[in-house]
Amino acid sequence: MRYYATNSHNADVVDLDLNNIDEVEFTRLELSGIRFWKANAGVAFRW
Amino acid sequence: MPYTKQNVRSKADEQLGHAAALASGCPRQLAGHKTRSVFDRYNIVSAGDLRPAAALHGLTGTKQGESGTISASSESETSQIATGSGQQTAANLPASQAAVVSTSSDNPRGWMASGFIGTNFGGSRKGNDLALIEDLNTNNSTSVNFGGQIGYLARGVVGGEFLADFSPGLGGFDNLLFKNPPNLNSYMFNLITVAPFGNADSYDPYISGGIGAVTLRSTIFTVDPTRAPNLNALATDTINGTRFGWNIGGGIMAWSERTGASAATCGTTRPIATTPTLSISI
Numbered sequence: 001m002r003y004y005a006t007n008s009h010n011a012d013v014v015d016l017d018l019n020n021i022d023e024v025e026f027t028r029l030e031l032s033g034i035r036f037w038k039a040n041a042g043v044a045f046r047w
Numbered sequence: 048m049p050y051t052k053q054n055v056r057s058k059a060d061e062q063l064g065h066a067a068a069l070a071s072g073c074p075r076q077l078a079g080h081k082t083r084s085v086f087d088r089y090n091i092v093s094a095g096d097l098r099p100a101a102a103l104h105g106l107t108g109t110k111q112g113e114s115g116t117i118s119a120s121s122e123s124e125t126s127q128i129a130t131g132s133g134q135q136t137a138a139n140l141p142a143s144q145a146a147v148v149s150t151s152s153d154n155p156r157g158w159m160a161s162g163f164i165g166t167n168f169g170g171s172r173k174g175n176d177l178a179l180i181e182d183l184n185t186n187n188s189t190s191v192n193f194g195g196q197i198g199y200l201a202r203g204v205v206g207g208e209f210l211a212d213f214s215p216g217l218g219g220f221d222n223l224l225f226k227n228p229p230n231l232n233s234y235m236f237n238l239i240t241v242a243p244f245g246n247a248d249s250y251d252p253y254i255s256g257g258i259g260a261v262t263l264r265s266t267i268f269t270v271d272p273t274r275a276p277n278l279n280a281l282a283t284d285t286i287n288g289t290r291f292g293w294n295i296g297g298g299i300m301a302w303s304e305r306t307g308a309s310a311a312t313c314g315t316t317r318p319i320a321t322t323p324t325l326s327i328s329i
Contacts, residue, residue, distance in 0.1 A: 001296055001297065001298060002294055002295070002296025002297075003294060003295055003296060004233055004261065004292060004293075004294045005173075005292055005293055005294070006261045006290045006291065006292040007290065007291050007292065008173055018270065018271035018274075019270055019271065020269070020270065021224060021267065021268070021269045021270065021284075023267065023269070023284055023286045024286075024288075026224065026267065026286065027263060027286045027287070027288030028288060028290070030222065030229075030263060030288070031261060031263050031288050031289075031290035032172075032290065033172050033173040034170065034171070034172050034173075034261070035169075035170070035171045035172070035173060036167050036168070036169060036170040036171070037167065037168050037169040038165055038166070038167050038168075038192055038212065038296075039165045039166055039168070040163040040164060040165030040192070040193075040194070041163060041164070041165060042161045042162050042163025042164065042196075043161060043162060043163075044159055044160065044161030044162075044196075044300060045159065045160055045161070046157065046158060046159035046160075046302070047157065047158055047159075
């Protein structure tokens with residue numbers, strides 16, 4: 001089980017022109033402040 | 048050195064460990080340690096210590112090719128026996144000589160590598176509000192993820208790891224501008240600590256956490272798709288982004304050391320230094 005988070009900033013507000021999307025701004029906003037969990041199982045080797 | 052209980056036991060471990068190299072005896076049980084890891088912590092064996100043991104087992108002389116006999120006549124080659132760094136550590140040795148290799152100070156919990164697969168869940172967002180453009184399914188969608196890890200544990204209890212996670216088609220962060228669900232990947236450098244217990248089959252509960260980067264890659268519509276009668280006619284662009292992130296997690300690794308090339312010691316088995324061991328980790 002693992003918890004992930006990305007940082008966010010007060011300046012991360014939606015100010016997109018939907019008639020001409022700024023890809024860089026959109027990506028920055030989309031990655032801002034996201035939180036999610038992951039649950040994994042796997043196989044490991046050690047040496 | 049003060050004669051504390053710990054120091055006396057540590058010295059006893061060394062001496063008993065050396066005796067074990069000669070006779071494949073049961074030093075851990077004699078020293079009274081319950082677990083393999085504690086015994087290994089104090090069982091310090093130098094290359095010089097192994098020379099008489101190697102000599103007793105007929106490991107002096109020169110390499111003899113297919114016969115598998117190892118030269119222990121020099122410091123460096125004796126070190127190879129001790130650390131398992133040489134190619135001639137185990138494969139061609141009879142069991143009595145392999146025991147010399149496996150009872151050295153080789154760290155049973157050094158490097159490790161793993162692959163894993165699982166799911167993402169519980170996605171949410173903090174700070175800003177993308178409700179104008181974001182589909183509201185961030186809390187009830189899961190998607191598959193997979194990845195890999197490589198790490199090193201010093202003395203089997205603390206170390207570092209690198210985690211790479213890949214989540215293709217992450218539906219949990221859908222957005223009306225996405226032509227397809229994005230790929231969300233993460234690359235984390237963590238500190239890890241484990242609390243091992245067990246012997247031949249050991250268990251390593253662990254916790255790790257650290258910092259790194261979260262990346263997003265997707266194809267998006269460059270204009271609002273809700274205003275277009277035909278989505279196929281809309282212009283698209285591939286976007287890539289990276290943002291600082293952190294993670295914390297834990298689980299348990301269950302190791303089986305009952306691998307094929309192992310040397311019997313006191314009714315249990317220990318792996319030869321170069322033999323990888325298997326773990327199921329959660």
